[in-house]
Amino acid sequence: MRALAWALVLTALSPVSAFAAEAGAEQILKVCKKTDAEDCIVREFKHTVEAAQIRGRSVYRAYCVLCHGESGLGDGRAAKVHTPRPANLVASQVPPEYIELIVRKGGAGVGRYAGMPPWSDQLTDEQINDVKQFLIALRKP
Ligand code: HEC
Known part of the structure; x- marks a missing residue:
């Protein structure tokens, strides 16, 4: 799990990353050591996309893994009881605005299957934004 976590940070910090320019990856690399990079990013650069992705992973693990699975492939423990199956994330x-919409309103709220629950009562605006950033980072380039 540590390796996966570090891979996420490296992806986020990669110079070719679309996020890098926006969030000042160079600045992050200057300040944060590899050993506690994630804690450091969340502490020192809390308004960057990188920090949002790290926080978003925690939100994902707490609320989404059961259906969407550890890696986001739609193969969580509860996936089998849903038809259609949880989306492969x-x-x-889907565009970022749509992620936010379906996360807030649930499947039923956007004319899809109600097995995807609405989260706007459960998660703060920051958590919703964080999990959205995490899902964007999960996608294959
Ligand atoms: C109880 C099971 C369940 C949980 C928990 C759940 N989902 Fe879903 N999710 C689904 C199902 C089922 C679908 C597919 C709905 C459909 O196809 O109509 C879905 C679809 C989605 C989609 C649409 C993706 C696309 O390409 O259309 C997104 C984004 C999503 N979920 C994000 C999340 C996030 C983020 C969380 C955690 C906050 C979460 N889901 C928690 C069941 C779940």
Whole structure:
């Protein structure tokens, strides 16, 4: 799990990353050591996309893993009881605004299957934004 976590940070910090320019990856690399990079990013750069992704992973693990699975492939423990199955979030191509909408309102709120619950009562605006950033980072380039 540590390795996966570090891979996420490296992806986020990669110079070719679309996020890098926006969030000042160079600045982060200057300040944060590899050993506690994630804690450091969340502490020192809390308004960056990188920090949102790290916080978003915690939100995802707490609320989404059961259906969407550890890696986001739609293969969580409860996936089998849903038809249609929970979306494969790695392959998903819906735009960021739509992620936010379906997360807030649930499947039923956007004319889809109600097995995808609405989260606006459960999660703060920051948590919703964080999990959205995490899902964007999960996608294959
Ligand atoms: C109880 C099971 C369940 C949980 C928990 C759940 N989902 Fe879902 N989710 C689904 C199902 C089922 C669908 C597919 C709905 C459909 O196809 O109509 C879905 C679809 C989605 C989609 C649409 C993706 C696309 O490409 O259309 C997103 C985004 C999503 N979920 C995000 C989340 C996030 C973020 C969380 C955690 C906050 C979460 N889901 C928690 C069951 C779940």
